[in-house]
Amino acid sequence: MTKNKIQLWSFGVGWTGISIILSIIITYGVAGAPVNRTTLITTIGSPLLIAPIAAIVTGHMMLKFHILNQKLQRALARDHLTDIYDRKYFAERLEALPPETEASVLMVDVGHFKQVNDTYGHFVGHAVIRHLAQTLAHPMPE
Numbered sequence: 289m290t291k292n293k294i295q296l297w298s299f300g301v302g303w304t305g306i307s308i309i310l311s312i313i314i315t316y317g318v319a320g321a322p323v324n325r326t327t328l329i330t331t332i333g334s335p336l337l338i339a340p341i342a343a344i345v346t347g348h349m350m351l352k353f354h355i356l357n358q359k360l361q362r363a364l365a366r367d368h369l370t371d372i373y374d375r376k377y378f379a380e381r382l383e384a385l386p387p388e389t390e391a392s393v394l395m396v397d398v399g400h401f402k403q404v405n406d407t408y409g410h411f412v413g414h415a416v417i418r419h420l421a422q423t424l425a426h427p428m429p430e
Contacts, residue, residue: 304343307335369414370421396424 308331315321315331365377378393385391398420405413 302343304335304339307339308332311335367421370418372421372425394424396420 311331311334315327316323321327321331365373367374375395382391382393398417401413401416404416
């Protein structure tokens with residue numbers, strides 16, 4: 289079983305147990321129903337049927353939401369053209385480092401790049417920027 293399926297199963301079991309307890313409290317404690325076979329079957333049976341389904345559906349939706357949120361966070365931290373982390377991401381990461389940590393950041397300004405776009409067009413200009421970003425994204429030898 290994958291980690292996500294185990295979490296989803298645990299979520300369902302937990303909500304089923306809570307539903308049964310609440311059903312017993314409401315049926316016998318609040319409503320004052322007599323304790324007999326019929327009320328006991330109804331009190332425990334209904335949550336056993338409904339709660340796992342509701343918990344699984346809810347858990348599945350929460351899991352999908354979590355995955356979409358992770359994708360959104362990744363998209364927000366990266367440049368849409370080059371798919372490398374943007375300046376804001378690096379600034380936040382550097383601020384979070386302890387003061388004694390050594391770090392290096394390389395920022396590049398491509399001079400006269402407008403001439404590439406004007407001469408060859410934006411399609412070629414974008415390809416050049418992507419290639420430059422991929423080249424610079426690889427670790428540098430020490």
